[in-house]
Amino acid sequence: MDVLTFSELFIRIVVGTLLIAAFGILFGLFYKGIDRKISAHMQGRIGPPLRQPFRDVVKLFEKENIVPDHAIPWLFNLIPLIGLIVTLSILVYLPLGGFPPLFSSAGDLIVVLYLLILPSLALVIGGFSSGSPYAIVGAQREMATMIAYEFPLAILIITIAWNLLQKGVPSVFSFTAIASQPVWNQVTGPLGFIGFGILLVVLLLVTPAELSKIPFDSPEAETELAGGLLVEYSGRNLAMYYLTDGVKTVVMASIVVALFFPYNLSPYLSLGTYPAMVIDVLFYLFKVFIIILFSVTLIRVAIARLKIDQIVYTYWIPLTLASLVGLILVMWDHTIVQWLG
Amino acid sequence: MFTLESGSGFWNPLVWMLVFFIAFLLFYGIRGFGKSQYKKETEQTKAFLSGNKEAAPEEMHVKASNLYWGFTTSMRSLYSVLRKMHTGNTSDYLLWFLIVLAVLFLVIGVI
Numbered sequence: 001m002d003v004l005t006f007s008e009l010f011i012r013i014v015v016g017t018l019l020i021a022a023f024g025i026l027f028g029l030f031y032k033g034i035d036r037k038i039s040a041h042m043q044g045r046i047g048p049p050l051r052q053p054f055r056d057v058v059k060l061f062e063k064e065n066i067v068p069d070h071a072i073p074w075l076f077n078l079i080p081l082i083g084l085i086v087t088l089s090i091l092v093y094l095p096l097g098g099f100p101p102l103f104s105s106a107g108d109l110i111v112v113l114y115l116l117i118l119p120s121l122a123l124v125i126g127g128f129s130s131g132s133p134y135a136i137v138g139a140q141r142e143m144a145t146m147i148a149y150e151f152p153l154a155i156l157i158i159t160i161a162w163n164l165l166q167k168g169v170p171s172v173f174s175f176t177a178i179a180s181q182p183v184w185n186q187v188t189g190p191l192g193f194i195g196f197g198i199l200l201v202v203l204l205l206v207t208p209a210e211l212s213k214i215p216f217d218s219p220e221a222e223t224e225l226a227g228g229l230l231v232e233y234s235g236r237n238l239a240m241y242y243l244t245d246g247v248k249t250v251v252m253a254s255i256v257v258a259l260f261f262p263y264n265l266s267p268y269l270s271l272g273t274y275p276a277m278v279i280d281v282l283f284y285l286f287k288v289f290i291i292i293l294f295s296v297t298l299i300r301v302a303i304a305r306l307k308i309d310q311i312v313y314t315y316w317i318p319l320t321l322a323s324l325v326g327l328i329l330v331m332w333d334h335t336i337v338q339w340l341g
Numbered sequence: 342m343f344t345l346e347s348g349s350g351f352w353n354p355l356v357w358m359l360v361f362f363i364a365f366l367l368f369y370g371i372r373g374f375g376k377s378q379y380k381k382e383t384e385q386t387k388a389f390l391s392g393n394k395e396a397a398p399e400e401m402h403v404k405a406s407n408l409y410w411g412f413t414t415s416m417r418s419l420y421s422v423l424r425k426m427h428t429g430n431t432s433d434y435l436l437w438f439l440i441v442l443a444v445l446f447l448v449i450g451v452i
Contacts, residue, residue, distance in 0.1 A: 013356065017363040061375040069386045070398050081372060085364040092360055103360075106344065106353035132388040133401045140408040148411075161349070173350045231389055236375025240368070313415035 016102045020091045027285070028246025029053040031253075034289065035297045042301045053246065057239050065235030070131025079129065080233070080240035083122025087247045090115045094254045095179050098264045098280025108173035109157060112255065116210065119248055120146050123212070123219070123241070127229030138228025141308045142212070142219035148315035149209045149216075155323040156199045156206075159330050160259060166334055179262035187330075188337045195329030200260050202323045207252045207295040209311070211245065214300035218308045249296065253288040256295070261287050 033050035040047025093107040127139030161172040209216035266276035
């Protein structure tokens, strides 16, 4: 890890965590507002104002925090808080706003992949601790969904790492290395472009499942399970899950940006330091918006909810095969160039 | 300092724990602004079951095997073949073991 003095490390951890928490919460809720507004317009409705998610959080804090009779109270109360904290901790490893990660040498893509499991696990534990049959069925569905989407996601990560390994990059899972060697700059022919294009589509389809959004929201399924694993949650505990959802949306979109679109505008505009920073932050926020628009808003408005067996099938058969095809195309891209060269 | 390195990956658990601790203090404080009261031992604390009467917890139990329903249903054809292979006969399992071992030796020998 970088050579930092204890005081530097302490300041970076305290101030950095607080700043990243503010960023994650503010923009998580802001993008939630945009998502709701756009989806409402697509359905011919006016929709709530952009600040509605902020009002929702305030409203939930004023509501009663009900703990059901058959729940395990300490776990039921603690786990929404843990879910929010671990989701937020992922942001310290990701490049945000055109800046390198806060702790670029303290964790890599594999760590992020493991940490991504924890918010879903928090939902599962919360569901099981509720003591409600609806919540238990929802928790079981969340577990099945997690098992399903990990497979194509792992192939995607391996492909990106393998591609960097072929270029002789030493730390292939490091976000700094990935951001400095964008995948589109590494490909040498059309096969590589098609391969990475397929992998990008796979990642955009894994994103709604990570976020429990339609069509992969069967763990919550309001019309069927009345909210599933969140059915018994209310008040400030539900507010914690609400915030987790917003922060995780920013996390997933930032991962897509880091893996596939780590470009900045400032190098092309020859600006001063501060204007360049502002332009890069705005460009990053725009990229996050575009990713949320395609992988969350458009999909959830256009497609109906899938059953859990359809979710498993979608991830294990078509999307796993698609990601394997992507991997093979990227490998052929290298092999053909070697033959010709 | 305290960074675990595997050759291609790295992680510093100490940094993560400190970030976790700071974030815990922050959000525990924020959570404290929320209302903690509710009406204990009222209808409010009964599980929501779409208007159905709540039974004893052991009667409302959801089987753990329910978890696998999505897998067994979506890959029915694969599971039906696997189920046929699970005869319960030890000699059949030993035969499978020998076949897999022979294939492995062949693969290792060829490579």
